Amino acid sequence: MTAEIALQINGMTKNFGGLKAIDRVDLTIPKGDRRLLLGPNGAGKTTLFNLITGDLKPTAGSVQLFGRDITGLASHHCAPLGLARTYQIITLFPKNTLAENVVLSLLGISPLRWSPISRIKGRKEFEERARAALKQVGLDAKADRPLGETSYGEKRRLEIALALAQNPSLLLLDEPLAGLSRQERLDVQALIESIPRDITLILIEHDMDVALALADSITVMYHGRVICEGDRAQVVADPRVKEIYLAS
Amino acid sequence: MSIGFWLLQSLNALALGGLLFLLSSGFSLIFGLMRVANLSHGAYFMLGAYVGLSVLQAGFGFIEAILAAGIVIAILGGLIERFLLRRLANRTLAQVLVTLGLAFAIADICLMLWSGDPMQLPAPKWLSQPIRAFGFVFPGYRVFVVEVSIVVALLLWLLIERTKLGAMVRASVDDIQMARGVGIPAQKLFSFIFCLGAALAGMGGVLGGPILSVYPGLDGEMLPLALVVVILGGIGSIGGAFVGAYITGFVYTFGQTLLPAFSYVILFLPMIVILAFRPSGLFGKSAP
Amino acid sequence: MTNTSRITTISVTLLILALAAPLLLGQPFYINIGSQVLIAAIFAMSLNILVGYGGMTSIGHAAYLGTSAYVVALLTLQHGFSFYSASAVALLVVVIMAAIFGAIALRGTGITFLMITLALGQTMWGVAFRWSDVTGGDNGLPDIKRPDLFGLNLVEPGLFYAVMIALFMVALAGMWIFIHSGLGLSLQGTRDQPRRMGMLGHHVWLVRWIAFIIAGFWAGVAGIAFIGYHGYIHPLSLGLANSAEVLLMVIAGGAGTLLGPVVGATIVVVLKMVVSAYVSRWVLLLGCTFVAIVILLPEGVVPGLERLLKSILPAARDDGEAGS
Ligand SMILES: Nc1ncnc2c1ncn2[C@@H]1O[C@H](COP(=O)(O)OP(=O)(O)O)[C@@H](O)[C@H]1O
Ligand SMILES: [Mg+2]
Numbered sequence: 001m002t003a004e005i006a007l008q009i010n011g012m013t014k015n016f017g018g019l020k021a022i023d024r025v026d027l028t029i030p031k032g033d034r035r036l037l038l039g040p041n042g043a044g045k046t047t048l049f050n051l052i053t054g055d056l057k058p059t060a061g062s063v064q065l066f067g068r069d070i071t072g073l074a075s076h077h078c079a080p081l082g083l084a085r086t087y088q089i090i091t092l093f094p095k096n097t098l099a100e101n102v103v104l105s106l107l108g109i110s111p112l113r114w115s116p117i118s119r120i121k122g123r124k125e126f127e128e129r130a131r132a133a134l135k136q137v138g139l140d141a142k143a144d145r146p147l148g149e150t151s152y153g154e155k156r157r158l159e160i161a162l163a164l165a166q167n168p169s170l171l172l173l174d175e176p177l178a179g180l181s182r183q184e185r186l187d188v189q190a191l192i193e194s195i196p197r198d199i200t201l202i203l204i205e206h207d208m209d210v211a212l213a214l215a216d217s218i219t220v221m222y223h224g225r226v227i228c229e230g231d232r233a234q235v236v237a238d239p240r241v242k243e244i245y246l247a248s
Numbered sequence: 249m250s251i252g253f254w255l256l257q258s259l260n261a262l263a264l265g266g267l268l269f270l271l272s273s274g275f276s277l278i279f280g281l282m283r284v285a286n287l288s289h290g291a292y293f294m295l296g297a298y299v300g301l302s303v304l305q306a307g308f309g310f311i312e313a314i315l316a317a318g319i320v321i322a323i324l325g326g327l328i329e330r331f332l333l334r335r336l337a338n339r340t341l342a343q344v345l346v347t348l349g350l351a352f353a354i355a356d357i358c359l360m361l362w363s364g365d366p367m368q369l370p371a372p373k374w375l376s377q378p379i380r381a382f383g384f385v386f387p388g389y390r391v392f393v394v395e396v397s398i399v400v401a402l403l404l405w406l407l408i409e410r411t412k413l414g415a416m417v418r419a420s421v422d423d424i425q426m427a428r429g430v431g432i433p434a435q436k437l438f439s440f441i442f443c444l445g446a447a448l449a450g451m452g453g454v455l456g457g458p459i460l461s462v463y464p465g466l467d468g469e470m471l472p473l474a475l476v477v478v479i480l481g482g483i484g485s486i487g488g489a490f491v492g493a494y495i496t497g498f499v500y501t502f503g504q505t506l507l508p509a510f511s512y513v514i515l516f517l518p519m520i521v522i523l524a525f526r527p528s529g530l531f532g533k534s535a536p
Numbered sequence: 537m538t539n540t541s542r543i544t545t546i547s548v549t550l551l552i553l554a555l556a557a558p559l560l561l562g563q564p565f566y567i568n569i570g571s572q573v574l575i576a577a578i579f580a581m582s583l584n585i586l587v588g589y590g591g592m593t594s595i596g597h598a599a600y601l602g603t604s605a606y607v608v609a610l611l612t613l614q615h616g617f618s619f620y621s622a623s624a625v626a627l628l629v630v631v632i633m634a635a636i637f638g639a640i641a642l643r644g645t646g647i648t649f650l651m652i653t654l655a656l657g658q659t660m661w662g663v664a665f666r667w668s669d670v671t672g673g674d675n676g677l678p679d680i681k682r683p684d685l686f687g688l689n690l691v692e693p694g695l696f697y698a699v700m701i702a703l704f705m706v707a708l709a710g711m712w713i714f715i716h717s718g719l720g721l722s723l724q725g726t727r728d729q730p731r732r733m734g735m736l737g738h739h740v741w742l743v744r745w746i747a748f749i750i751a752g753f754w755a756g757v758a759g760i761a762f763i764g765y766h767g768y769i770h771p772l773s774l775g776l777a778n779s780a781e782v783l784l785m786v787i788a789g790g791a792g793t794l795l796g797p798v799v800g801a802t803i804v805v806v807l808k809m810v811v812s813a814y815v816s817r818w819v820l821l822l823g824c825t826f827v828a829i830v831i832l833l834p835e836g837v838v839p840g841l842e843r844l845l846k847s848i849l850p851a852a853r854d855d856g857e858a859g860s
Pocket of ligand 1: 016039041042044
């Protein structure tokens with residue numbers, strides 16, 4: 001039974017001083033699910049991601065990844081366990097080309113990251129897989145451009161490429177459409193839709209329409225709590241969700 | 249070794265702790281407020297001592313010497329803050345490196361003006377009367393230094409905890425963005441605290457002169473001590489600087505008495521213990 | 537040719553000319569300056585691993601050079617070691633010291649790291665200065681003999697310089713290999729985006745710690761060359777001024793570039809030589825240069841020149857690696 005569950009969160013709580021950013025959150029994500037995490041700004045969505053990936057230590061509660069307890073595990077343990085994420089605020093390597101950005105991602109799951117002598121550039125396994133990852137997000141033509149020469153929209157796609165390059169089992173996308181123009185949103189939306197179905201997805205997004213089109217099921221957060229969970233119809237019908245979204 | 253010896257060493261430790269407090273409280277406030285580790289701070293201490301010495305030699309009294317050093321170093325600090333550090337706003341590392349460069353420049357100018365010979369800065373007669381207590385005799389000047397450091401600590405504490413200005417400083421140490429947002433004049437606050445910290449270091453130099461004497465290299469010996477105090481006590485905390493200064497004073501003084509060759513190594517042991525178990529220092533806020 | 541390979545060609549040509557210059561000038565005075573520059577260059581390159589590629593500003597790096605030199609001096613003078621076996625022990629000592637100091641300093645990041653390295657560096661100065669029974673205290677340790685190499689007497693300046701060129705080339709090649717290696721890329725990634733690197737599976741702390749040890753090792757190598765050249769070691773060599781001097785070399789030349797520290801070392805050593813010939817105010821000048829560089833030329837000489845060259849050379853699509 002546990003094998004069917006990608007991510008299981010129990011009683012997760014995180015306090016920042018007096019603020020309860022996350023308050024007794026339970027969450028179960030079955031394998032292969034595409035889950036949308038919905039909620040107004042400050043609801044605690046990013047904080048929940050940070051707790052899953054070990055960027056923050058929980059005040060209380062536990063996280064299980066494919067049946068394995070990863071509570072409080074440092075973030076560098078995530079990649080080998082098949083957990084990858086993107087960031088709401090772009091977190092890329094500004095001094096490198098797009099291909100080199102992806103190579104750093106591939107290096108993270110390669111033993112060569114410990115080698116002080118093996119030259120990485122020119123290694124087929126890295127070059128080819130980096131290009132494949134860039135192709136997947138439609139950036140292969142710009143592989144050798146420095147990051148500084150790319151647009152914001154391209155950076156958003158590179159964020160996703162870095163995560164996809166590791167071929168994760170569970171992928172956390174933190175507002176992958178934030179700040180994009182209408183056309184760019186459609187592109188990235190198509191890109192997310194094209195992610196293989198065997199990768200379990202948790203997606204944070206504000207735009208109800210886009211997000212609802214992408215997701216199988218929805219969890220709504222508000223003030224650090226899960227207030228509603230279900231499919232599209234259930235969530236849209238929920239009076240508390242209406243209240244939050246009409247009020248904001 | 250007799251009880252008298254240990255009591256005397258303890259008094260020496262207290263006096264050094266007091267000096268270290270004067271030095272590091274300013275350092276800690278500046279760091280807490282501006283994220284600038286002012287590596288010139290040891291040089292301020294030494295320059296203050298030399299200025300005080302010259303004022304004494306010109307025939308003025310000890311109190312005048314302390315005040316003059318405080319004012320001169322405060323002005324120097326103000327100029328440095330205004331014309332160098334402010335140009336590098338938000339470039340913390342560059343600011344720190346500039347203060348490092350200035351430390352060398354100041355030290356070499358001191359060497360040029362006051363020569364390389366160690367100089368004795370005499371304590372005034374009215375402060376060096378021996379004090380008799382519990383059947384022992386204590387050097388009065390060291391008791392005076394301890395008293396001054398406690399009074400300054402109280403005044404600083406009142407300033408930070410009980411005044412509007414102090415409230416603004418605390419708010420800015422907590423969260424500078426937020427403080428700016430609610431209209432705290434952060435720039436003016438920086439300038440003020442920087443001058444205050446510099447003045448404390450300069451006055452500390454004069455006060456320390458009769459105990460440590462004044463010589464080239466005094467800056468380089470005091471700076472690491474101040475760093476240790478701040479790392480021990482926690483950055484930006486007056487209480488931390490106070491406790492850290494006295495711990496360091498004791499460890500260093502007894503280290504020098506018992507194992508003179510390794511007093512510096514012993515000095516770092518408490519720092520290492522603190523870093524291992526509480527990287528933010530005794531009184532520092534731990535990261536969430 | 538792409539611009540990058542042109543710049544590489546130009547740099548290599550200039551480097552060879554610079555290395556040959558002291559020999560062309562012929563006099564021992566110039567050859568000795570050449571040796572000093574190369575020793576400083578190895579030292580600065582070692583610090584560049586931390587400052588330039590790791591983003592960790594250390595102000596205590598002289599401790600490693602100095603400790604290594606002291607170990608060689610003590611073992612050869614007082615315990616009958618040969619220069620080479622003493623050097624091997626010195627490297628071991630420095631590596632262990634870097635491992636311990638690195639573990640302490642890396643409890644902090646950014647400015648805290650800087651403060652801890654400064655404090656730890658001054659500890660070693662304090663030991664050298666105060667433990668005078670062993671270290672000679674303020675008198676230092678004089679009269680360490682330059683060793684022979686393959687039967688050649690290295691007291692001859694030209695031969696010593698040749699050995700320094702060889703050592704420098706090894707260090708430079710090692711550096712090039714390191715910064716293009718998996719660990720080197722990982723280190724540069726942790727400098728730019730530590731959080732992301734962690735998420736990608738890189739162990740940020742461990743990478744930095746290993747870099748700290750590698751930097752200590754090469755500073756130890758520089759220390760061996762230093763004691764070989766001067767035959768004398770004094771507590772000042774471990775002190776704050778020396779740590780600041782090597783940091784100035786790295787920053788003035790260009791942190792995070794392969795040749796920046798080499799250029800910086802050349803500038804600082806030559807400047808020091810010229811100034812000291814006329815006035816005894818080197819420390820004042822060191823301080824002022826520091827302030828001026830940080831304010832006026834924060835990225836250093838080499839990146840500035842690189843940009844200048846790129847703008848002069850005819851535009852060509854540049855798809856090689858950066859000139860570093
Ligand atoms: N490191 C932190 N320290 C203090 N408060 C934080 C921190 N991270 C997030 N918060 C607070 O926690 C709350 C939730 O933030 P976040 O998870 O970013 O919300 P969301 O991603 O849903 O917009 C906010 O009030 C935010 O200010
Ligand atoms: Mg968010």
